[in-house]
Structure formats: structure tokens, C-alpha cells
Amino acid sequence: MKEQVYIKNGQTLSAYRLLYTLKKLGCSEICYAPGSRSAPLVMAMSAITGFHKHIHYDERGLGWFALGIARATRKPVIVFTTSGSAVANLYPAVLTASLYNLPLIVITADRPDELIDCGANQATLQGRIFGSETEFLELAVDNDIIHSAGHLHLLCLAFNRARTRLRPLHINFSFREPLYHIDERFTDENELKKMLTIIRKEAEKLIETMGLRHGLPGTSLAEITMPTDHEKDGEPPFYVVCGNSELDERFLDYLPETDAPNNLYFTYESVIKNQIYAGIVKPFGDESLRSIIIQAEHDANAGILEGIQRLQNTRMACHNGLTAIAAGAGLKSNILLLADLPEILADLNSLPLIRNTGTKIMVINQHYSGNRHLSEFVPAVDIREIAEGFELPYRRINSKDELGKFMEECGMPGQKWTPEIIEVADFAD
Numbered sequence: 001m002k003e004q005v006y007i008k009n010g011q012t013l014s015a016y017r018l019l020y021t022l023k024k025l026g027c028s029e030i031c032y033a034p035g036s037r038s039a040p041l042v043m044a045m046s047a048i049t050g051f052h053k054h055i056h057y058d059e060r061g062l063g064w065f066a067l068g069i070a071r072a073t074r075k076p077v078i079v080f081t082t083s084g085s086a087v088a089n090l091y092p093a094v095l096t097a098s099l100y101n102l103p104l105i106v107i108t109a110d111r112p113d114e115l116i117d118c119g120a121n122q123a124t125l126q127g128r129i130f131g132s133e134t135e136f137l138e139l140a141v142d143n144d145i146i147h148s149a150g151h152l153h154l155l156c157l158a159f160n161r162a163r164t165r166l167r168p169l170h171i172n173f174s175f176r177e178p179l180y181h182i183d184e185r186f187t188d189e190n191e192l193k194k195m196l197t198i199i200r201k202e203a204e205k206l207i208e209t210m211g212l213r214h215g216l217p218g219t220s221l222a223e224i225t226m227p228t229d230h231e232k233d234g235e236p237p238f239y240v241v242c243g244n245s246e247l248d249e250r251f252l253d254y255l256p257e258t259d260a261p262n263n264l265y266f267t268y269e270s271v272i273k274n275q276i277y278a279g280i281v282k283p284f285g286d287e288s289l290r291s292i293i294i295q296a297e298h299d300a301n302a303g304i305l306e307g308i309q310r311l312q313n314t315r316m317a318c319h320n321g322l323t324a325i326a327a328g329a330g331l332k333s334n335i336l337l338l339a340d341l342p343e344i345l346a347d348l349n350s351l352p353l354i355r356n357t358g359t360k361i362m363v364i365n366q367h368y369s370g371n372r373h374l375s376e377f378v379p380a381v382d383i384r385e386i387a388e389g390f391e392l393p394y395r396r397i398n399s400k401d402e403l404g405k406f407m408e409e410c411g412m413p414g415q416k417w418t419p420e421i422i423e424v425a426d427f428a429d
Contacts (some may be wrong), residue, residue, distance in 0.1 A: 004192055006047040009183040011141060013195065014151065015044035018107070018173065019051075020138070021076075021152050021203040025159055025212055027105060028052055028077045031066040033059045035082020038109035039179045059086045061350035063093030063104075064321030068328020070102045072239075073333075076163070080107035084122025087129055092321060094168050098133040101166035104132065110174040112141060127171050134170040135162040141174045141301050152206050162213060225417075234287075237413045238334035238358075241326040323361065324350035330357030334417040336410060337361045341381060351390045358417035364424050387421040395422045 007013055019030075019041070030045060031054045034040070043049060054069075056062040057082050066079040083089055087108045097104040110126050117123065128136050137158040139151065162169035186192055207213060324347060326337035336357060344351075344363055354361065363383055387394035397403050403424060403428070 002049075003047045003196055004186070004189055005194070006043040006187055007192060008043070009022070011040045011179065012043050013186075013199075014139075014141070015040040015173070015175075016047055016125035016150060017199050018171070020048055020199060021155055021207070022076075022105060022159075023048055023050060024203050024207055024273050025076070025156075027133065028126035029066070029069050029073070029075070030054070031056070031062050031080040032056060032071070033062050033082070033336060034088060035109065035177065036088060037083040037111065037175055038080055041080050041107065041109060041173070046272070056350075056353060058349040059089035060092065061324040061347065062355065063090040063106075064096075064324030064347070064350065065099050065323070065353055066104055067093045067102055068343050069331060070097065070104055070328075071325065072099070072332040074103075074230050076103040076105050078105045080105060083110050083126065087124060087126050091130060094130050094170070095133055096321070096390065097168045102168070103163065103166070104168040105162075105171070106130070106168060107171045107173060110172050112174050112176045128170075130168070130170050130173075133184055134168045135165065137169070137171045137325070139171060140172045141176050149284050152203055156206055156210050156212060157205070160210065162356050172299055228376060236412055237415060238336050238417070239329065240338060241322060241329065242338045275425075302359050321347060321350075323347040324353055326359045326361070327353035327357050330354060330359030330417075330419070334358040334410075334415065335360070340364045341383070344383075344386070345381065348386075351386070351392065352393065354419045360417060360420045360422060360425060362422045381413040382422065383423040393420045394419070395420060397422060397424050 003016075007016055028050060030051045032042065032045070033056060045053065054062075054065065056065060062081070063079060066077045070077040079090065079093075081090065090106060090108075094104060094106060096102075108126050108129075111120075111123060116125060127138055130136075135158050137154060138202055139154075151247070156170055158171070322337060322339055322343050326335045327350060329335045337359060339361060341363060384394050384396070397406060406422070
């Protein structure tokens with residue numbers, strides 16, 4: 001019996017009840033990072049058939065990866081972590097999921113109450129850590145309700161609030177040491193079968209009674225251009241993830257026209273635009289960013305150059321999930337990520353995620369382009385070495401003609417892409 005290998009105690013059984021119910025609610029993708037406190041969730045997940053499991057060591061990239069899957073499938077995606085700072089690392093992805101109305105189910109393993117605010121390392125106050133950006137459900141290991149059908153009722157209510165309001169759901173689930181102990185009553189295979197059968201029937205009955213068998217209602221503004229199946233008639237041969245930077249926009253003229261819209265994700269840039277206005281445009285005049293930089297270099301204007309450096313740092317902070325988002329979406333569709341070097345460096349830990357996906361990353365290396373006045377704000381990095389270091393195929397495009405031919409290849413329907421890093425070395429006008 002597969003479940004007997006993993007379901008060892010009451011905590012694992014409660015985690016099983018949670019994940020099995022979410023599976024029946026339509027969550028088939030589950031993303032997780034290694035950690036001790038979340039061990040009951042890992043064991044419960046392993047006991048359930050049908051999950052597509054994705055593991056990544058960096059919680060920040062993991063959150064973006066889950067967001068990319070949700071963006072590409074329009075279905076809820078589970079992401080869970082251990083306790084402590086791991087939870088805080090999910091915040092950028094959760095915030096973006098809230099802004100774009102994307103269905104993330106975030107489960108954070110927590111410590112029992114007596115281990116909070118006790119001076120211990122990684123003892124974070126995790127309840128409602130994401131503030132008003134999510135629906136919230138607290139499950140405490142010492143509360144008898146998590147060992148009963150009442151647990152399922154609370155879960156279904158929270159899930160229904162999240163799906164009708166088109167916002168993420170945060171479930172904070174505390175577990176107590178020892179996490180791996182074996183309870184004697186779970187060694188009896190027949191007894192365990194009875195317990196699991198009761199849980200499954202309770203979950204299925206409650207979901208049916210509450211009318212939750214259907215997917216997310218309606219279509220939000222963010223979902224209008226989401227892909228469903230790139231092989232269907234009228235669907236574009238690939239989708240675009242774009243950092244929306246000045247350099248990225250220069251690629252867009254080369255994209256082949258498609259009958260269906262293919263813009264999958266553009267970075268939320270209100271923070272960046274506000275900083276451009278407050279730190280650069282307002283003090284120094286309403287000129288193009290490029291003109292401002294050139295003039296600042298000519299005049300040796302330290303104030304403008306410092307402002308540009310702050311802008312670049314902000315862009316890296318806002319764009320540091322692009323690779324992971326593209327990788328998550330690339331599990332379902334062909335994805336072309338348009339990025340410049342800072343955007344790739346900001347999310348370097350996520351590059352391994354594009355393996356076994358249909359994601360191609362096209363990088364403008366500003367040091368090799370005609371925009372050499374920008375080069376001092378970007379470190380000198382060999383993109384080929386990055387690709388080889390992560391064991392990813394590399395290609396270099398040296399001219400506009402080569403870029404045009406490559407885009408023609410991308411526009412051919414019926415392809416299943418393989419991952420690749422493409423450096424555009426000469427993109428000057």
C-alpha cells in the first residue's frame with residue numbers, strides 16, 4: 001500500500017486531508033522547496049496520485065515559477081515552503097498574482113505557538129504575512145478541527161472566496177516536532193485504509209455539496225490572452241514574456257504576426273515609471289531616457305548618473321522573476337522570453353528551471369549592441385559561459401537579418417520547442 005509508506009502520524013494525515021481536497025478542487029500542479037518543517041506536506045503529497053510535482057531550491061524563484069504555470073493554464077497552482085524567511089521570499093510572486101488575478105494556493109509550514117517570538121532562529125510571524133493581497137486560512141496542529149471534516153469545510157470556504165475574488169489563497173499550517181515519528185495506529189494497513197477512505201469521501205461529498213467542482217469563474221483582464229493549448233487552430237505558435245524595458249521593445253517589431261494575441265506576461269512597472277519621473281524626468285526635463293544618459297555622460301553629471309543607477313537597481317528588483325515565470329509557462333506552451341542582461345542576472349538561480357520546457361531566452365547583451373553608453377550600468381558578463389554553466393544550449397545572433405530568420409522559424413506552427421539561450425550581439429539601428 002503506497003500510502004502506508006508516507007502516512008506515519010496524525011500530522012501527515014492532516015496534511016493529506018488538505019492536499020487531497022485541493023487535488024479534488026482542481027489543483028494538479030504542485031511546487032515546493034526543500035525544508036524540515038514542511039516534511040508532513042512532502043510525505044502527504046507523495047502519497048497522492050496525480051500531482052505534477054516541481055521542486056526548486058530557491059523559494060523566490062519557486063513562487064515566480066508557480067505563477068508562470070498559473071498564468072499559462074488558468075488553473076490554481078499549489079506552492080508550499082518550510083517556515084521562516086522561506087515564506088517571505090514568496091511575497092513578490094504573491095503580490096504579482098494578486099495584481100494579475102492569478103490563482104496561487106500558498107501553503108506555508110509553521111511552528112507551534114510556543115516557538116514564535118522565543119528568540120529562535122527563523123521564528124517568523126507568518127499569519128497574514130501577505131496582508132490584504134490574499135485570502136487567509138490558519139490551521140493549527142493543536143486545534144482538533146484539523147483532524148476532522150471541519151478542516152475541509154474551512155478549506156473549501158477559503159478556496160471559494162479566493163476563486164470568486166480572483167486572488168491568491170494563503171494557508172498557514174503549523175506542525176509540531178517530532179515531524180517524522182511513527183504512530184502505532186498507522187502501522188495497521190487496514191486501519192489506515194479506513195481513515196483514508198473516510199477522508200476521501202468527506203472531501204468529495206463536501207466539494208459536491210458546495211458546488212466547487214467547476215474551475216475559476218469568469219475571465220479577468222489578466223486572463224484574456226492566457227494560452228490554453230498551442231496546438232489548437234488559431235492559437236499562436238509561441239507566447240511572449242517580456243520585461244517591457246526599452247531594449248525589449250525593440251524586439252517586438254520582429255515578432256511574427258499571429259491570428260491570436262500572444263502576449264503572455266509583461267512586468268508590472270508602475271514603480272519603475274514613478275521612479276523615472278520623480279528621480280530623473282522631473283529634475284532634469286522630459287527627454288527620452290537614452291538622451292538623458294548621453295547628455296549626462298557628456299556633462300559628467302553625477303546626479304543623473306546616480307539616478308540612472310538607482311533606476312537600474314529598481315528594474316532588477318521588479319524583473320527578478322522573469323526567467324522563472326517563463327519556465328513555468330514553458331511547461332505548457334512554447335515561450336519566448338525577451339530580456340536584457342540585468343533581468344537575466346537578477347533571476348540567475350531560476351535558469352535550471354527552463355530545462356525540459358519549451359522556453360527560449362533571447363538576451364540583448366548591451367556590451368555588444370550599439371547602445372554602448374548604457375554599458376557601464378551593466379556588468380561585463382559572458383552569456384555563453386552562463387549557458388554552458390547551466391548546461392543549456394547557446395546560440396548567438398549577430399545581425400538583424402539573422403534575427404529576422406530566427407523569428408520566421410519561431411513563427412512556424414506545430415513545433416514543440418526545446419530550451420535555449422540566444423544572445424543578440426548586434427542590435428544597433
